[in-house]
Amino acid sequence: MKTPSLTTTPKYLDLAAGILRLIAAQGLKDGDVLPPEKRLASQFQVNHLTVRKALKNLEQRGLVHAVPSRGNYVGRRPRSRRRTNLVGVLFPDAESFFYDIITELESRMAHFGLAPVVCLSHGSPEREHRALEFFDAVGVCGLAAAPNASCAEAYRDLEIPAVFFDSRIAGVPIPYVITDDVEGTRHGVEHLLSLGHRAIAHIGAQGDETSQQRLAGFVAALKGAGCSVPAGFVRLKEYSRQWGYYAAEQLFGSSQRPTAVFCGNDTIASGVLRYLRARGIACPADVSVLGFSNSQLSADLELSSIDQPREVIAKAVWKNLQACMRGDPPELETKIMTSLVIRRSTSAAAR
Structure with a gap:
């Protein structure tokens, strides 16, 4: 005789069922506020993470919804009908490229009596989800976002007129403006x-x-010239000065050293230059360094860089966002060409 297999329900699903029983017992109706999360954790003797997972499960089922900074409520999130003169802007960090874009967008919005509301995700999908919920709750009339692909489902369900910039999410029907x-x-x-x-x-x-895309362009250029990419010559992590410094330390601490470094953006390049100065390695006499973005930072550091024309990008984002807000069909893809700005950080390879 076969012994029946035992299954255990995850604790957060048990809690979700318990919250539904609590709603019924207290006679709560759609729009009524639930007890605070700390009280739920204490009442059901679970940790805060389990409460969060249970509420998320109930929200996905349309049984409760969260309002940022206010709490959790019974029922499906009401579709916001109130639209303000605010435009949401969402990007991952305060890197100068994004700052320049928001500056350009803000000047265009002002002509129409609109103002930006800016949220930073810091690369966190959870922060990005919360930002999208916040934008919906305050009733922004449009959204310009540099999206995280992990938030694809949230963007598919978005009911705010939106345009992506700097990146896009495959399969999400939101128009986007990108550089090549x-x-x-x-x-x-x-x-x-x-x-x-x-x-x-x-x-x-x-x-x-x-x-x-930048890695693909790097590999394609080297292969086109018949050059290989040595093991360890590609270092990938994040767009930060600290990463540029640490990655340069790894590269130049090995026996096989590069004579040139292409950096994913100017912020990374600034970290590389800082490392080279600290170690007495001359740029460009010993090592050439190339950035991407052509930010003010690159001009200050006399860094050769690939230019992303901020004004052109912002103009295209705003044009498409206006079309979306009017209900007119926007351009699904707008691709902006780049150009090379040569300064003092690149020169002939040492013989």
Whole structure:
């Protein structure tokens, strides 16, 4: 006789059922507020994470909804009919490229009596979800976002007129404005190749389409010139100065050193330059460094960089967002061309 297998229900699902019983016992109706999460945790003798998971499960089933900074409520989230003169802007960090874009967008919004509300996700899908909920709750009339692909479902369900910029999410029908990262990177690496560099490393980020496109352009340029990419010459993590410094430390601490480094953005490049100065490695006499973005930082550091024209990008984002807010069909894809700005950080490879 076969012994029946035992199954255990996850604790958060048991709690979800308990919250539904509590709603019924207290006679709570749609729109009524639930007890605070701390009280639920104490009442059901579970931790705060289990409460969060249970409420998330109930929200996905349309049985409760959260209102940022206010609490959790019974019933499906009401569709916001009130629209304000606020436009949501969402991007991952305060890197100068995004700051320049919001500055350009703000000046355009002002002509129409609109104002931006800015949220930073810091690369966290959870923060991005909360930001989208916040934008919906306050009733923004439009949204410009540099999205995280992990939030695809939330963007599919979004009822706010929206435009992506800097990156996109495949399969999500939201118009997007991007730069040609593959071609821009290819152009930059070909500049290094023309200077005689063959040992070229790449320090970049990972986890987003922009980073993937820049890596693809890097590899394509080297393969097109018949060059290989040595093991360890590609270092990927994040767009930060600290990562640029640490990755350079790894590269130049090995026996096989590059003569040039292509960086995924100017912020990474600034960390590389800081490392080179600290170790007495001359740039560009010993090592050439190339950035991406052509930010004010690159001008200050005399860094050669691939230019992303902020004004052109912001103009395209605003044009498409206006179309979405009017209910007119926007351009699904707008691709902006880049250009190479040569400064003092790149020169001929040392013989």
